[in-house]
Amino acid sequence: xxxxxxxxxxxxxxxxxxxxxxxxxxxxxxxxxxxxxxxxxxxxxxxxxxxxxxxxxxxxxxxxxxxxxxxxxxxxxxxxxxxxxxxxxxxxxxxxxxxxxxxxxxxxxxxxxxxxxxxxxxxxxxxxxxxxxxxxxxxxxxxxxxxxxxxxxxxxxxxxxxxxxxxxxxxxxxxxxxxxxxxxxxx
Numbered sequence: 001x002x003x004x005x006x007x008x009x010x011x012x013x014x015x016x017x018x019x020x021x022x023x024x025x026x027x028x029x030x031x032x033x034x035x036x037x038x039x040x041x042x043x044x045x046x047x048x049x050x051x052x053x054x055x056x057x058x059x060x061x062x063x064x065x066x067x068x069x070x071x072x073x074x075x076x077x078x079x080x081x082x083x084x085x086x087x088x089x090x091x092x093x094x095x096x097x098x099x100x101x102x103x104x105x106x107x108x109x110x111x112x113x114x115x116x117x118x119x120x121x122x123x124x125x126x127x128x129x130x131x132x133x134x135x136x137x138x139x140x141x142x143x144x145x146x147x148x149x150x151x152x153x154x155x156x157x158x159x160x161x162x163x164x165x166x167x168x169x170x171x172x173x174x175x176x177x178x179x180x181x182x183x184x185x186x187x
Contacts, residue, residue: 021050021079021087021181021182021183022079022080023042023077023078023079024078024079024080025039025076025077025078026039026040026041026042026054026075026076026077027039027040027075027076027077028040028055028056028073028074028075029073029074029076030071030072030073030074030160031071031072031073032058032060032071032072032073032161032162033056033057033058033073034055034057034058034059034073035055035057040054040055042054043055043176045178048180050090050180050181050182051091051178051179051180052178052179052180052181053176053177053178054075054077054158054176054177054178054179055176056073056074056075056094056158056160056174056176056177057073057173057174057175057176058071058073058108058160058162058172058173058174059171059172059173059174060162060164060171060172060173061164061169061170061171062104062164062169062170062171063169064167064168064169067165067166067167068163068164068165069162069163069164069165069170070161070162070163070164071161071162072159072160072161072162073160073161073174074157074158074159074160075156075157075158075159075177076155076156076157077155077156077157078153078154078155078156079148079153079154079155079156079181080153081148081151081152081153081154081183082151083151084150084151084185084186085150085151085183085184085185085186086147086148086149086150086151086183086184086186087114087147087148087154087156087181087182087183088144088146088147088148088181088182088183088184089112089114089144089145089146089147089156089179089180089181090142090143090144090145090179090180090181090182091140091141091142091143091145091178091179091180092110092112092122092139092140092141092145092177092178092179093138093139093140093141093177093178093179094110094122094138094139094140094160094174094175094176094177094178095136095137095138095174095175096108096124096136096137096138096139096172096173096174096175097134097135097136097137097171097172097173098124098125098126098133098134098135098136098137098171098172099126099132099133099134099135099169099170099171099172100126100127100128100132100133100166100168100170101128101132101166101168101169101170102128102129102130102131102132102168103128103129103166103167103168104127104128104164104165104166104167104168104169104170105125105126105127105128105163105164105165105166105170106125106126106162106163106164106170106171106172107123107124107125107126107162107163107164107172108123108124108125108139108160108161108162108163108172108174109121109122109123109124109159109160109161110122110123110139110158110159110160110174110177111158111159111160112141112145112146112156112157112158112177112179113145113146113156113157113158114146114147114148114154114155114156114157115154115155115156115157117146119145119146120141120145122139122140122141123139124137124139128168145179150186151186156181158177160174160177162174
């Protein structure tokens with residue numbers, strides 16, 4: 001029997017509020033991702049010690065046919081916690097651009113949560129009856145979006161999906177997902 005081998009794609013150490021966040025694996029997967037599926041790196045936001053960009057991006061377009069296109073892109077990020085600590089996910093945001101030609105509809109949805117929990121879906125949609133409709137929006141949730149149990153390692157997940165439908169051209173572009181993560185001491 002061969003010994004098992006663990007491969008760590010990314011091992012990052014960020015200090016947050018005198019606590020450390022140890023992220024051991026950031027994976028992107030799905031049928032609609034604009035970046036290569038597999039291991040990715042977090043992008044620290046300049047001027048912030050606890051806010052990060054994640055390349056959970058899509059650029060999906062359909063012409064007149066087919067009448068329905070569905071694509072998704074998902075994130076899985078492993079975080080190690082020490083005894084007496086829990087992880088909070090805060091202030092999630094993602095910029096989206098939508099376009100729908102006459103007779104088409106374009107929609108996108110984002111959900112950020114911890115494995116074993118459910119999140120609150122954030123949605124954007126445009127529908128066009130007679131002329132092209134364009135919209136630039138920000139999917140966002142302010143405050144604590146998710147909180148882990150005390151002292152247990154956790155997996156942060158995000159699911160992003162796009163649906164284009166109708167008899168005309170439609171498009172959705174999503175930019176990098178931005179979120180804050182912080183370690184807090186358990187009461």
